[in-house]
Amino acid sequence: MGSLLSIADIKDxxxxxxxxxxxxxxxxMEEKPLEGKTLAMIFQKSSTRTRISFxxxxxxxxxxxxxxxxxxxxxxxxxxxxxxxxxxxRFVDGIMIRAIKHSDVEELAEHSDVPVISGLTDLxxxxxxxxxxxxxxxxxxxxxxxxxxxxxxxxxxxxxxLLIAPLLGMDMSVACPKGYEPADKILKIAQEYADExxxxxxxxxxxxxxxxNVDVVYTDVWVSMGDEAEAKxxxxxxxxxxxxxxxxxxxxxxxxxxxxxxxxxxxxxTGEVIDGPQSVIYDEAENxxxxxxxxLYYFMKD
Ligand code: CP
Ligand code: NVA
Numbered sequence: 001m002g003s004l005l006s007i008a009d010i011k012d013x014x015x016x017x018x019x020x021x022x023x024x025x026x027x028x029m030e031e032k033p034l035e036g037k038t039l040a041m042i043f044q045k046s047s048t049r050t051r052i053s054f055x056x057x058x059x060x061x062x063x064x065x066x067x068x069x070x071x072x073x074x075x076x077x078x079x080x081x082x083x084x085x086x087x088x089x090r091f092v093d094g095i096m097i098r099a100i101k102h103s104d105v106e107e108l109a110e111h112s113d114v115p116v117i118s119g120l121t122d123l124x125x126x127x128x129x130x131x132x133x134x135x136x137x138x139x140x141x142x143x144x145x146x147x148x149x150x151x152x153x154x155x156x157x158x159x160x161x162l163l164i165a166p167l168l169g170m171d172m173s174v175a176c177p178k179g180y181e182p183a184d185k186i187l188k189i190a191q192e193y194a195d196e197x198x199x200x201x202x203x204x205x206x207x208x209x210x211x212x213n214v215d216v217v218y219t220d221v222w223v224s225m226g227d228e229a230e231a232k233x234x235x236x237x238x239x240x241x242x243x244x245x246x247x248x249x250x251x252x253x254x255x256x257x258x259x260x261x262x263x264x265x266x267x268x269x270t271g272e273v274i275d276g277p278q279s280v281i282y283d284e285a286e287n288x289x290x291x292x293x294x295x296l297y298y299f300m301k302d
């Protein structure tokens with residue numbers, strides 16, 4: 001039994017999980033492999049895609065999911081995370097959690113007897129990165145030798161992409177203003193993976209440098225859940241990093257545009273780009289379902 005809190009947890013199995021996701025998407029999967037299994041889904045933050053895709057995914061695999069808002073759980077009234085983990089482990093076969101603090105998910109996993117899957121924390125969004133890589137392979141044919149540029153705030157989504165890209169042979173650049181760089185501890189691990197796989201990682205506040213020879217342009221909101229108090233300053237600092245047609249023209253011809261969603265048109269991306277011909281956002285959202293079914297199978301099948 002293992003847990004998926006970070007892409008680092010599946011370092012040696014990323015390709016295997018993504019191959020399984022492609023097979024599941026193609027309908028090549030046994031009937032109801034998770035029959036009789038239950039997934040508890042704890043949400044400390046809002047969600048559309050994560051909640052629905054995990055719920056539908058469990059149903060399609062023959063199991064069921066229980067939605068648990070942290071406001072309704074005793075955890076929201078101060079019950080220790082360790083007790084919550086131990087009690088849930090007596091009832092369910094897996095726990096999916098979207099949490100405010102990554103350290104809380106680590107604590108939950110430490111005390112759980114069943115697999116814990118992160119559905120986003122302040123540090124990472126591993127299931128999103130898996131769905132993104134499935135989407136990239138479908139649109140570009142392969143990962144090897146391709147380059148992805150994340151533009152904007154070096155946030156949780158950016159962190160998971162930084163870890164997964166080198167593992168699949170992709171170069172990655174991050175175009176961000178000073179002070180919005182990805183987490184140091186993530187960059188350190190990502191650089192190790194890049195060295196092992198002979199790929200490049202570039203962090204730059206120069207958009208022209210970061211977007212050189214890029215096949216995928218990726219962005220996310222400037223104000224992530226939990227960052228609301230800094231909204232005004234972030235909008236000022238990140239404005240030069242808006243993904244618009246001028247910025248897209250620096251990327252390679254045929255480059256695709258990606259966004260994990262939800263998006264704010266007119267802030268991190270213009271409507272022209274996100275609703276334009278290079279955008280693959282809805283394939284990316286759909287692939288959450290296929291990638292997570294592979295994750296559920298991988299972690300919860302006997
Ligand atoms: N991309 C993503 O995780 O979306 P939700 O916040 O709607 O789950
Ligand atoms: N970075 C965003 C992603 C939402 C799916 C956030 O954390 O709010």
